[in-house]
Amino acid sequence: MSRIVRNAEATVAIVLAVVWISPLLFAFWAxxxxxxDAINFNLLAPWTLDNFRIAWAGAPWLRxxxxxxxxxxxxxxxxxxxxxxxxxxxxxxxxPGKDVVxxxxxxxxxxxxxxxxxxxxxxxxxxxxxxxxxxxxxxxxASAFGIFLMRQxxxxxPIELHEAAKIEGCSLLGILWRVYVPLARxxxxxxxLVSVSTHWNNFLWPLIVTNSADxxxxxxxxxxxxxxxxxxxxxxxxxxxxxxVAPLLIAFLxxxxxxxxxxxxxxxx
Amino acid sequence: xAKGINIERRRQAIYGWLLxxxxxxxxxxxxxxxTIATFWASxxxxxxxxxxxxxxxxxxxxxxFNDPTFWTVxxxxxxxxxxxxxxxxxxxLAMALWANSKIxxxxxxxxxxxxxxxxxxxxxxNLWLFFYTPGLGVLDxxxxxxxxxxxxxxxxxxxxxxxxIIVTIWKEAGFFMIFYLAALxxxxxxxxxxADIEGASRWTYTRRIVLPLLMPTTLFIMVNAMINSVxxxxxxxxxxxxxxxxxxxxxxxYIWEMAxxxxxxxxxxxxxxxxxxxxxxxxxxxxFLIDRRTHYQ
Numbered sequence: 001m002s003r004i005v006r007n008a009e010a011t012v013a014i015v016l017a018v019v020w021i022s023p024l025l026f027a028f029w030a031x032x033x034x035x036x037d038a039i040n041f042n043l044l045a046p047w048t049l050d051n052f053r054i055a056w057a058g059a060p061w062l063r064x065x066x067x068x069x070x071x072x073x074x075x076x077x078x079x080x081x082x083x084x085x086x087x088x089x090x091x092x093x094x095x096p097g098k099d100v101v102x103x104x105x106x107x108x109x110x111x112x113x114x115x116x117x118x119x120x121x122x123x124x125x126x127x128x129x130x131x132x133x134x135x136x137x138x139x140x141x142a143s144a145f146g147i148f149l150m151r152q153x154x155x156x157x158p159i160e161l162h163e164a165a166k167i168e169g170c171s172l173l174g175i176l177w178r179v180y181v182p183l184a185r186x187x188x189x190x191x192x193l194v195s196v197s198t199h200w201n202n203f204l205w206p207l208i209v210t211n212s213a214d215x216x217x218x219x220x221x222x223x224x225x226x227x228x229x230x231x232x233x234x235x236x237x238x239x240x241x242x243x244x245v246a247p248l249l250i251a252f253l254x255x256x257x258x259x260x261x262x263x264x265x266x267x268x269x
Numbered sequence: 270x271a272k273g274i275n276i277e278r279r280r281q282a283i284y285g286w287l288l289x290x291x292x293x294x295x296x297x298x299x300x301x302x303x304t305i306a307t308f309w310a311s312x313x314x315x316x317x318x319x320x321x322x323x324x325x326x327x328x329x330x331x332x333x334f335n336d337p338t339f340w341t342v343x344x345x346x347x348x349x350x351x352x353x354x355x356x357x358x359x360x361x362l363a364m365a366l367w368a369n370s371k372i373x374x375x376x377x378x379x380x381x382x383x384x385x386x387x388x389x390x391x392x393x394x395n396l397w398l399f400f401y402t403p404g405l406g407v408l409d410x411x412x413x414x415x416x417x418x419x420x421x422x423x424x425x426x427x428x429x430x431x432x433x434i435i436v437t438i439w440k441e442a443g444f445f446m447i448f449y450l451a452a453l454x455x456x457x458x459x460x461x462x463x464a465d466i467e468g469a470s471r472w473t474y475t476r477r478i479v480l481p482l483l484m485p486t487t488l489f490i491m492v493n494a495m496i497n498s499v500x501x502x503x504x505x506x507x508x509x510x511x512x513x514x515x516x517x518x519x520x521x522x523y524i525w526e527m528a529x530x531x532x533x534x535x536x537x538x539x540x541x542x543x544x545x546x547x548x549x550x551x552x553x554x555x556x557f558l559i560d561r562r563t564h565y566q
Contacts, residue, residue, distance in 0.1 A: 002471070013367035013378055017378040021384055024384065026399055026407055027395070027399060083292065085288040085289070086292040089284070089285045093281045093288070095278075095284075095286065104296075105292075105296065111545065112500055114500050115499070115521065115545060115548070116300070117525065117528065118528045118534055119306045119307050120299055123303060138295065141295055142291070142292040142295035172284055197387055201390065203503040219389045219392075223507060234399055237399075238396075241396060252384070264447055264448070
C-alpha cells in the first residue's frame with residue numbers, strides 16, 4: 001500500500017517538475033522552429049536558426065549585454081565597498097549612536113527601492129545621472145540587506161585574530177582588509193551571486209531611468225523588442241528571450257550547488 | 270591608563286562614523302530623504318506652469334479614496350496577495366518534501382523547480398505569452414484537444430488577473446522551496462526513527478513533527494511572499510498592461526502609471542505613502558512575531 005502511495009507521489013513530483021520547466025521547453029522548441037511549425041507542434045519539422053538571426057538583427061543586443069554587464073559590475077563593486085565598511089563598523093566598533101543608526105538601516109529593508117520610484121527618479125535627475133548606468137545602479141549600492149549580511153559575517157570572526165593583528169601593528173583598515181575580508185569570502189561569493197542575478201533581472205527601475213540604447217539593460221531592451229507594437233512573432237520573441245536568459249541560466253546550471261547555497265546563506269537571517 | 274581608554278574610545282567613534290559615512294550618504298539620498306519627500310509631496314497639489322503647487326493637506330488622499338480605479342486596484346492586489354502567498358507557500362512545501370525524499374530523478378526535479386527563480390520576470394512573461402495567446406497558445410491547443418473553445422486568457426477581465434497570478438506562483442514557489450529544503454535538512458534523523466518505532470505513519474510524522482518544526486521558516490517565507498505581492502509586477506508590462514479595464518492592475522503598476530504616464534505625481538505619492546504603511550505593518554509582523562518565535566527556540 002505504502003509503496004503505491006510512494007510511487008504515486010514520485011510520479012506527481014516528476015509531473016510537476018515537467019510542468020514547471022515546460023514554459024522554458026516550449027520557448028526552446030519555438031525558438032528553433034518556424035512560427036507555423038512551432039504553433040502546430042509539428043514534431044518532424046526542420047530545426048532552424050533563422051529566429052535567432054532575425055532577433056539578433058532586430059535590436060542592439062550586444063550593447064544591451066554590455067550595459068547589463070557594466071550595471072551588475074558597478075552595483076556589485078559599490079555594494080562590496082559600502083557594505084564592507086558599514087558592516088565592519090556595526091560588527092566590531094563601539095561608538096555612541098550605533099544602535100539607533102542600525103535600526104534606521106534595518107528599516108530600509110522594508111522601504112523597497114521599487115516603491116520610491118518617483119522620488120528616486122527626481123533624485124537621480126537632480127544628480128545629473130538620468131539615463132546613465134551609474135544612475136540605474138546607485139540606489140542599490142548601499143544595500144541594507146548587504147550591510148546586515150556583512151555584519152553577521154564579521155561578527156563570527158574570532159576576536160583573537162583581531163587582537164593578534166593589532167599586536168602585530170596592523171591598522172584598523174589593515175585588520176579589516178587582511179583578517180575580516182578574507183575570512184568572509186563565502187559570504188561575499190553568496191552575496192555576489194544573489195546581487196548579480198537580482199540586478200541582471202531587474203526591470204522597473206531601469207525602465208524609468210534609462211532612455212536610450214546606450215544605457216538600457218537587457219530586460220528593458222527585451223520588453224521593447226517583444227512589445228506587441230513591434231509586431232515580431234512568437235518564435236522570434238522566444239529566440240530573443242532565450243538569448244537574454246542564456247548567460248545566467250547556463251551559469252546557474254553549471255554552478256547550481258553554489259547558487260542554491262548562496263540563496264540559502266543570504267536568505268536565512 | 271584612563272586617558273588611554275578615552276582616546277581608544279574616541280578613535281573608535283571617529284572610525285565608526287567614517288566607515289558608515291559612504292553608506293549613510295547613499296541610504297539618505299535613496300531611502301530616507303525620498304521617504305520623507307514622498308510624504309511631503311502627497312500633501313501638495315500638482316504644480317503647473319501657470320499655477321504653482323499649493324498645500325492641500327489630505328485632499329490628495331481624499332481624491333484617491335474617491336477614485337474607483339484605486340479601489341479596483343486595491344482589490345486586485347489583495348486578491349493577488351491572498352492567492353499567491355498561501356498557494357506558493359503550499360507548493361513550495363510540497364516541492365521541498367518531494368525534493369528531500371527518495372524519489373527517482375531527484376536532481377532533475379530540484380533543478381526544474383528552482384529554474385524559474387533565476388529568470389527575469391520579463392523573460393518569464395514572454396515565455397508565458399506563448400501559453401496564453403488566444404487560438405495559437407499552448408493552453409488553447411490543449412483545450413482544443415478536448416473540444417474546448419478558444420479563450421482569450423489575458424484579454425478577458427475574468428481571467429486576466431488569474432493569468433498574472435499563475436506566473437507569479439510559478440516564479441516564486443521554487444525560490445521558497447530552498448528555504449524549506451534547508452530547514453528540512455536540520456531536522457534530526459532520530460525523530461523519524463522514533464516515529465517509525467512508534468508505528469506512526471509517514472503522514473502523521475509529516476503533520477505532527479515536520480510541519481510544526483517548519484513553522485519559523487513558514488513565517489519567514491510568508492513575510493517575503495507578502496513583500497513580493499507588492500513588488501512583483503514586471504510581468505504586467507508584457508502580459509496585460511493592467512488591462513482589460515484595470516482588471517489586472519496592481520498598486521505598484523498604478524503608481525508607475527500615475528507618475529510616468531499620467532504625470533500625476535501627488536496621487537502617486539499618496540499611494541506610495543499608503544504602501545509604505547502596509548510595509549511597516551509587515552515589518553512589525555516580522556519583528557514581533559517571527560523574532561519572538563526564533564528566540565523562543
